[in-house]
Amino acid sequence: MKLPVPARQMLPLLGITVSAFVFNTSEFMPIALLMDISRSFSQTEAETGIMITVYAWMVAVLSLPLMLLGGKLSPKPLLLLTLSVFSIGQVISGLAPTFGILMGGRIVVASAHAIFWSVAAPLAARLVDKGKSPFALSMVATGTAVAMVFGLPLGRVIGLSLGWRMTFLSIAGVTILALIYLFFVFPRMENDESFSLGDLPGLFRNPAISIIFGMTLFFATSYFTTYSYIEPFLHTVAGFSAEGITACLMLVGASGFLGSFVFSKMFNTYPHAIILIGAAGLIVPLLLFLPATVFWPLLLLLCLTMGVVSTLYGVAMQSEIIRHLSISAAPVAMSIYSGIFNVGIGGGTFLGSTITAAGGLPYIGLAGGLLAAISGALCYFRYLPILRKK
Known part of the structure; x- marks a missing residue:
């Protein structure tokens, strides 16, 4: 079978894909093991759940300064160092x-996360020939999808069978294997130019980049206003069984x-359409979330659409x-x-929590849909219009 790209490009690309898998599995793993972790420290789930929020905010705060610092290294050492720090954080956890x-261990992991998602997409694009970046x-997006479908359930099974600690240690083991693999297959690359702090204002003066940042803030907020509380919504409002909720979440992944x-397959041919579908594609699914509860196949279709749109947006913007x-x-x-996305x-999550606490759980889709409309309008x-002028 002919590979889409030469083997010398595919091998390191597979390494980045596996790394994306472990990073995404690790980010959301505490959600799947929250009850067990809270019991081991004699805490409530709410007290333990703070580490999920802290993780997201630490990524948001650390992404830019760590990237400016790490950008002084050439790509291969930076990637290997990031994986090393990530595995150390997993062992500490x-x-x-x-x-x-x-x-503390999760903050170490968040530091590695901040750098990895800053370099993963640019490095993947640099690895392949011109025209093959989509x-x-x-491939990087596939690593994320595999993590959502298989990584989280597998991590939960390991945690329930051998204890939550073994899940973190298992992730560390897989990361070390990926690190060794990339050490041998990832090519040496040099930074053609240096980026200094003084160049930073220029990024925000770039109209296209500044609008992407704005769209991303509203897109991520809209998605997670609904997705963070999709489990109680499906159970309480839609009347799904536990098995039905699991199947629905796996469908999203x-x-x-x-x-x-x-x-x-389509971005090179229809880039404007893919970008618009990604930025505005959550509006209809989220606004229909509550009405669709009377017909479960439609609700499943909306969940499927959410997952497709989320992937399209993330990859298109990168x-x-x-x-x-x-x-x-x-x-x-x-x-x-990455920092804005984590904000x-x-x-x-905060908005969804506030709405739910006020008795508005049925309306989380409406709130998310209104925010998605801002992203679509931008x-x-x-x-x-900026793209059409070029």
């Missing part, structure tokens, strides 16, 4: 005797494969950042993008 040390970025496939900027500026812009995660009225 797995062996933590107190909740405070567990939090495929490379779809699996839809990432479809989104990745659509992007790799592709656009890379296209608009130089090799040295793209990772820095990606770190800002959206935290903001969406894309249609501000971003696409």
